[in-house]
Amino acid sequence: GELAAFITAARTEYAIEDAPLIAVGFSNGANIALATALLHPGAVDRVVAFSGMYPFGDREPEISAAGVELLLLNGDQDPMAPAASVARLEEFASARGASVTRRRRSGGHGIDQGELAAAQEWLAGLK
Template identity: 45%
Template sequence: MSGLTHEFHDGVPDAPLLLLLHGTGGGPGDLVRLAREISPGSPLLAPLGPVSENGAARWFRRLAEGVFDHEDVVARTGQLAEFVTAAREEHGVADRRVVAVGFSNGANIAAALALLRPEVLDEAVLFSAMLPLPESPQRDLSGSRVLLSGGQRDPMAPMVAARDLVAVLRGRGAEVTEHWHEGGHQITFEAIDLAKRWISAPPR
């Protein structure tokens, strides 16, 4: 078995596999409707965050709002990477292009996965993300694509922290598309439409 509680929804042949990563307090079903909007034919792999914060599921521990336990980020990223590798084999989608789709804490673990374990992730759509680690290995991300959508008034993932993530990804060679909206900690209709077009565009 692949190690994390999860849901799997089958899709059409050759469509990319979407790895759905929920926000704090969410669950595997949270992003399914969104995923069907942005890539209707994709198989969906939706795990449950393994960390409990007062009963709310998360992907890694935090010490305070916006202050992450960096050792746990690294450990949980490794756990997620191993889960993705095993689950792809388990569900018969090991040959698919993998696109992580994450919101908030889920977007942060997706960013960590892109930085620390790029071999398991081709692309990522990050809604309301920020830099999850102050330092990460200088891995070559020249084959990676990332779409980041953030709010200019987001109190939980401030623009400065989101732009730090963009700078780190680009510094390692990733192709990053930025989308900034005037709202806060949310996924906008404009961002959903952009994500749909971005995923359907063939990678370089």
């Protein structure tokens, strides 16, 4: 909540309330961006998540994620962001109205050139 409040205040301070804001994160940074977008879509509603996963542990917050756009980029063998947790995130966000694009690759925790290209393509397609 504090991060969302900071983002909202900064957007107001710098008169960029209507400018698009896209959070990009890797690993825990991705999880923070995902949680912020899903819980506070007014602060940030677009996320490129490299090696992120379901950020709410055992909780399932009652939220609406309508208007949220997520790009999930993960390795199928990632021990830090297991495929089952990413699938749970995809299902959770989609069921609450988010637009979710998921790209899977072989391998583990990290970012590869194909994911960078996928992120560029996804970003280019945003309105």
